[in-house]
Amino acid sequence: MxxxxxxxxxxxxxxxxxxxxxxxxxxxxxxxxxxxxxxxxxxxxxxxxxxxxxxxxxxxxxxxxxxxxxxxxxxxxxxxxxxxxxxxxxxxxxxxxxxxxxxxxxxxxxxxxxxxxxxxxxxxxxxxxxxxxxxxxxxxxxxxxxQISQNAALFVTGFFALATLLSFWATSATIGQLKRLTNSVTRRGPQDLSPFEKPVPLEMLPLVVSLNSLMARLDHSLSQSEEFIAEAAHRVRTPLATVRSYAEATLQRVDKEENRQAIRSMIRAIDESSRAAGQLLDHAMITFRADHLERQNIDLVALVNELVTRLTPIAEMKDLSLRLQCDEQVLFSCDPILIQNAVRNLLDNALKYSPSDGTVDVFVTATPSIRIGVCDSGKGFPEAELDTLATRFSRGSNAEGTIGSGLGLTIALDVATAHGGSLQLSNRPEGGACALLLL
Amino acid sequence: MRFIVTLILGLLPQALVAQAWEDRQTFNEGASTQVLRIISSTDTALFAPIIESFVSQYPYIAIEYLVTGTADIDRRFRANPDAFDLVISSAMDLQFKSANDGLARRLTNIAHPAWAQWRQSLFAFTSEPAAIVINRDAFAGHPIPNTRQELIQALRARPEVFRGRIGTYDVRQSGLGYLFATQDARASETYWRLMEVMGALDLRLYCCSGEMIDDLTDGTIAVAYNVLGSYAKARVKSKDKIQVIFPADFPTTMMRTAMVSSQAQHPEMAAAFIQHLIALQSSADEVSFPLPPLNSQLNQAEHATIALEPALMTFLDALKRKSFLAEWEDAVIHNN
CATH class of the missing domain: 3.30.450 (Beta-Lactamase)
Incomplete structure (x- = not known):
């Protein structure tokens, strides 16, 4: 300017x-x-x-x-x-x-x-x-x-004024377009890599075209890497299951205490890897589906109820009780597979971090807004890390000794975001962590 | 009359000191803390009212008015530019050259039409046509000539009447005479024919207008050529004795000009005087301004008025003047 x-x-x-x-x-x-x-x-x-x-x-x-x-x-x-x-x-x-x-x-x-x-x-x-x-x-x-100088000065001043006005107009016109483009780039969600469709001035067309082509390449390589991760996780999970069954069989046959100990550690490690692989798969699936939600009108209560029922045996193995408090029916238009995935991960976390004889409370309400909560009676989230826990592969500083990949909360958050909601993490005053899926 | 008395009283002692002046007068002498010196070719009688009204406006200023011929003005002024505050002359060419040579002070505050001033340093304040003045007695019973051609015919018809009774300026001595002669010569060949005829009739040559008009009045000469008509009228008491003719073929009109010396002792006062002069001439009051004011009908007769322009320097060129005078002498004096 x-x-x-x-x-x-x-x-x-x-x-x-x-x-x-x-x-x-x-x-x-x-x-x-x-x-x-x-x-x-x-x-x-x-x-x-x-x-x-x-x-x-x-x-x-x-x-x-x-x-x-x-x-x-x-x-x-x-x-x-x-x-x-x-x-x-x-x-x-x-x-x-x-x-x-x-x-x-x-x-x-x-x-x-x-x-x-x-x-x-x-x-x-x-x-x-x-x-x-x-x-x-x-x-x-x-x-x-x-006389000529005077006239020339007048003429030149006029020229200058006109040119200045023109440059003001030209810049504001161009800058306005650029600002609009910038705004639409800024407003985009992290997953939105679709091309820009709005009309732009001819001069800015190359910029938008190259931006769109960049987006397309980015989208392509992103989905490629997600596919790669999913493929890798899948390929790892199946052999891991085989190794685990062999390890369990071996455990039955081994008598020496130190050998059994070693095999048990091995099984634990295999479990951890297998779970991580599962979660990676889940995550990849969510990332894929988040862009193309397949919405259905379903009853969230029924969905959560089914999950709770499925997980009850596992809870009982750990001497945990699962308590479900629900409204009569909470209808919501969403991708059931994603919601299911999110809630299962939250429940998984709750079961994992609850001490024996603890209780895990699950509730689904429609008022004041649709929300699914899962609260345990464990050590709770470290207060200082509440904001960062939901990022990929981050685990609470007090989670050592517990199997986990750090993807559970990320999956829940991604699902909530895909549905236009959010994930709220807090600690209960009487102790225990609470994860609230706000939809 | 007062002027005549003053003139006589003034002249008695001064004639002993500076004989070279035609006239020399001091106005408002009592207030002589500051004396404005004016060198002029205009008769004191014609100029006195202008000076009087000026000193009545500025009572603390005394004015010394020095009269001499136009050529003499040029000589004296060039020799001592610091000795005079104002220079007033009818010889436009000499005045112009002085201004061109940087001897005139530029006055930026004086509003005057462009044609009547040059470079804000030379200001014209009269329009005076050159005239043929005749003594009526010599033309009794004969037609009065209205053009130069008719004058030539009249002179040729009665050479016995006019022999030795024709007068004009000696252009070698008079600046104004030279200006009129050169402008006439420039305008028409008739001028040379006239000069030859006059030369054949024992032309009398005068240095100054005064003597020429005196001789015309007392009948010594019958025809005076290229005199300022206004001058003649002013000088002659019995106006019916003479007749002023402005030639109808081509009039030659001069503008009297004034300038302030670049080395004037009292430049502000001198400028005030020029301002006064210009204001007075436009008043068209014959008592306070006895000279003919700048011609208001100048537009129609513009071609006849000698313009204030560099061309005035042409005939002042040494070579040109030499050849012009040679030709003039050839026409006028050769025949004597």
Whole structure:
């Protein structure tokens, strides 16, 4: 913007000086023409009469030098080196015959333009050179120049103002479009890699096209990597199950206590890996489905109830009780597979972190908004990490010793976000962590 | 009459000091803390009212008014530009050259039409046509000539009447005479024919208008050529004795000009005087301004008025003047 105005200012100044310079040349050449004509007419009047030079200066020679500013006129006439008439103090230079030379000099304290010319006269027995210098002050010239400069200054100022206005308009138009584009980029969700569809000015088309192509490539490589992760997790999970069953079988056959211990640790590690692989799969699936939600109107209560029922045996194995508090029916349009996944991960976490004999409370309500809560009676979330726990692969600082990949809360959060909701983590006053899926 | 008395009283002692002046007067002498010196070619009688009204406005200023011929003004002023505050002359060409040579001070505060001033330094304040003035007695019973051509015919018709009874300026001595002669010569060849005819009739040459008009009035000469008509009218008491003719073929009109010396001792006062002069001429009051004011109908007769322009310097060129005078002498004196 300021570069543009600065550039215009420099351009305007250049223009002004160019016009002035041109005007100086034109005005000067006009004065030179008149001086030249006058000096020529004086020279033409020179004759040799009986060996004596006579110059009958035409009345028009000086008459044509009248100017509106009443410029002063000086002249000097020389025969060879002898002064004939005029102003003896006027400087006179050598010139070739019929060649008028022009100079600007100071005479009697004023700047004058001098035209000097000479002519050779051939007398009876000798050649003699007549030289005439004619000088004129430059008041009319500078008057004209001042006038032109004034007009040029006005013109240039107008040009500058217009250019500045134009640049304001051009920038605001372009910047406005850029701002709109920026806004639409900023407003996009993290998963939204769809191309920009809004019309943009022709000049910005290449930018938008390349932005769109970048988005497409990004989308492609993202889904590729998700697919890769899912594929990798799947390929790892199946052999892991085989290894686990072999390990369990081996455990039955081994009697030595230290060997059994080793195998149990092995099984634990296998469990951990298998769970992580499962969650990676879940996560990849969610990332994929989040962009293309398959919404159905379902009853959340029924969905959660089914999950609770399915997990009750596992809870009982750990001596945990699952308590479900629900409204009659909570209808919601959502992708049931995703919701199921999220709730299962939350329940998984609750079961994992609850101590034996603990209780896990699950509730589904429709008021004040649709929400599914899972609360345990464990150690609770570390207060300082409430904000960061839901990020990928992050685990609570108090989770050591518990199997986990750190993906559970991330999955829940992604599902909530895909449905336009959020995940709220808190600690119950009586102890235990609470995860609330706000839909 | 007062002026005549003053003139006589003034002249008695001064004539001894500076004989070179035609006239020399001091106005408002009592207030002579500051004396404005004016060198002029205009008769004191014609200029006195202008000075009087000026000193009545500025009572603390005394004015010394010095009268001499136009060529003499140029000589004296060029020799001592600091000796005079104001220069007033009818020789436009000499005045112009002085201004061109930087001897005139530029006055930026004076509003005056462009054609009546040059470079804000030379200001015209009268329009005075050159006239043929005749003594009526010599033309009794004969037609009065209205053009130069008719004058030539009249002179040729009765050479016995006019022999030795024709007067004009000696252009070698009079600046104004030279200006009129050169402008006439520039305008028409008739001028040379007239000069030859006059020269053949023993033309009398005068340095100054005063003597010429005196001789015309007392009948010494019958025709005066290129005199300022206004001057003649002012000088001659019995106006019916003479007749002023402005030639109808081509009139030559001069503008009296004033300038402030670049080395004036009292430049502000001098400028005030020029201001006064210009204001007075436009008042068109014959009592306070006895000279013919700048011609208001100048537009229609513009071609006839000698313009204030560099061309005025043409005939002042040494070579040109030499050849012009040679030709003039050839026409006028050769025949004597």
């Amino acid at each position: 300021f570069t543009l105005i600065g550039g215009t200012a420099i351009l305007a100044l250049l223009l002004f000086f160019a016009i002035r310079n041109y005007a100086v040349q034109v005005a000067q050449s006009a004065q030179d023409n008149i001086l030249g004509a006058s000096v020529t007419s004086i020279l033409d009047a020179a004759v040799i009469w009986d060996g004596v030079v006579e110059i009958d200066i035409p009345y028009a020679s000086f008459s044509m030098l009248s100017t509106p500013m009443d410029d002063r006129v000086f002249y000097a006439i020389y025969q060879d080196e002898t002064f004939l008439s005029g102003y003896p103090d006027l400087l006179i230079t050598q010139t070739k015959d019929r060649d008028i030379s022009f100079q600007t000099i100071t005479h009697q304290g004023e700047l004058v333009r001098v035209a000097t010319a000479s002519r050779t006269l051939i007398g009876k027995d000798k050649r003699t050179q007549i030289r005439v210098a004619l000088a004129q002050t430059q008041d009319a010239l500078s008057g004209t120049l001042d």
